Amino acid sequence: MSVISARGLEKRYGDKAALSGVDFTVPKGEIVGFLGPNGAGKTTTMKILTGFISPTAGEAKVCGINVVSDPVAARRKIGYLPESAPVYTEMRVVDYLQFMGQVRGLDSAERAAAVDRALRRCGLTERAKDEISTLSKGYRQRVGLAQAILHEPDLLILDEPTSGLDPNQIAEIRALIRELGERRTVILSTHILSEVQATCDRVLIIHKGRIVADGPTATVTAASQGERLRVVVGPGTVRLTPQQLHAGLAALPGVRQLVPVDDAELVEGELAVDLLSDGDLRAVTSRWVTAQGLTLLEQRRERSNLEEVFRRLTGADDAPARA
Numbered sequence: 001m002s003v004i005s006a007r008g009l010e011k012r013y014g015d016k017a018a019l020s021g022v023d024f025t026v027p028k029g030e031i032v033g034f035l036g037p038n039g040a041g042k043t044t045t046m047k048i049l050t051g052f053i054s055p056t057a058g059e060a061k062v063c064g065i066n067v068v069s070d071p072v073a074a075r076r077k078i079g080y081l082p083e084s085a086p087v088y089t090e091m092r093v094v095d096y097l098q099f100m101g102q103v104r105g106l107d108s109a110e111r112a113a114a115v116d117r118a119l120r121r122c123g124l125t126e127r128a129k130d131e132i133s134t135l136s137k138g139y140r141q142r143v144g145l146a147q148a149i150l151h152e153p154d155l156l157i158l159d160e161p162t163s164g165l166d167p168n169q170i171a172e173i174r175a176l177i178r179e180l181g182e183r184r185t186v187i188l189s190t191h192i193l194s195e196v197q198a199t200c201d202r203v204l205i206i207h208k209g210r211i212v213a214d215g216p217t218a219t220v221t222a223a224s225q226g227e228r229l230r231v232v233v234g235p236g237t238v239r240l241t242p243q244q245l246h247a248g249l250a251a252l253p254g255v256r257q258l259v260p261v262d263d264a265e266l267v268e269g270e271l272a273v274d275l276l277s278d279g280d281l282r283a284v285t286s287r288w289v290t291a292q293g294l295t296l297l298e299q300r301r302e303r304s305n306l307e308e309v310f311r312r313l314t315g316a317d318d319a320p321a322r323a
Contacts, residue, residue, distance in 0.1 A: 001064050003028050003077075003155050003185040004049065008058035011044050011209075018044040019055070020209035026202075028154070031181040033196030033217065034189045036206035037314050042189060045206065046157060049187075051075055063154050079153035079184075083160040085144030089133040093124055093143055096132060100147040118146040122176065138169030142176070149180065156186045162195060174199050193306045197221070203306065207314040221306050229281050230261070230300040232272045237293035245271055248292065252284050257312065270297065276312070 002025040009022040019041045026032055036042035047053045048060050051071035060067045065074040088096055097118060101111035119125045122142045127135065132143060141161060148156060161177065162170045177186060177199055188200060196203055196217060203220050205213040213220050233245065240248070242260065250258040254277045261272035275281055282299050289296045 003063055005061040009055050009060060010057040012056045017209050022211055024204060024211055024214060026185055028185055030202055031186040031200045033200035033203045034187050035310060040206045041209040042206050050078055050080055077154045079148035079156045081144045081148045081158045081161055083163055085140050087132050087140055087143050092129055092131055094128040097146055101150055104151045114150045118150050122146040138165050141173055154184055156184050159189045193310055197306050205313055212313045221309055227277045227279060228302045229275045230302055231285055232298035233289055234270045234295040234297050236295040242271055249273060252288055254279055254281055
């Protein structure tokens with residue numbers, strides 16, 4: 001049985017369609033990155049899964065339980081961490097978790113064991129008696145994760161769990177998410193695409209209310225992107241404006257998209273662009289740059305990444321593109 005099953009989900013607000021037939025399933029033990037630009041339908045989908053709103057059409061189930069007809073039973077299967085951790089800062093960590101255990105309906109014996117387990121898993125044992133207001137944001141996020149896993153949910157939904165954290169805290173939370181994913185299904189919603197590549201087994205990308213990509217993270221990245229070539233040029237016998245350079249390179253055969261690069265290391269007169277394509281463009285760009293009387297300073301093929309896939313699939317980049 002799938003932990004999540006969404007079939008034909010639609011959601012309309014008057015004449016506006018937030019979702020237009022969303023279908024996906026997620027099995028047990030998978031960490032899924034759920035991506036989409038603002039207004040794509042990502043938040044609407046998560047609100048339907050957690051029972052906060054009902055779909056206009058279609059069906060969503062969590063562990064086989066319909067989230068509309070039996071929302072309370074479905075929510076018992078879900079642990080949820082919103083972007084801002086829902087904590088009472090005047091409480092001590094252990095007291096807050098005890099309180100959340102009561103909210104979850106755990107009896108005293110279950111609650112004590114659950115709190116101890118969550119403290120250990122989230123690295124909070126030594127901070128258990130600290131007032132939450134004294135904790136760093138990274139530790140507050142840990143407290144938020146601890147409350148989300150108290151009742152051992154089958155599904156953990158995390159919304160921007162590393163937002164505002166420093167690099168060390170981000171690494172710690174990522175490691176914790178991977179560990180938690182060994183025991184349960186995790187849906188990770190984030191705008192930090194490198195986080196998905198570092199953490200998730202699978203990626204779902206939603207755009208304009210429809211799923212536009214679904215598959216293993218490495219497969220989606222490799223299949224959707226192709227080649228990325230960094231080109232750096234300098235003045236030669238002539239000097240082109242950035243607009244002239246961009247227009248010329250974007251028109252070359254094989255160029256799918258051109259992305260200007262603002263590189264602080266460039267010296268005066270040098271320009272850098274990234275060219276996205278389905279093949280190796282180095283010979284084509286080299287001939288064109290030379291023919292324009294410019295100096296080719298660098299050509300570097302770069303590894304594809306999820307950010308470029310996201311931009312292409314969602315139309316999120318206004319850079320010049322070749323049809």
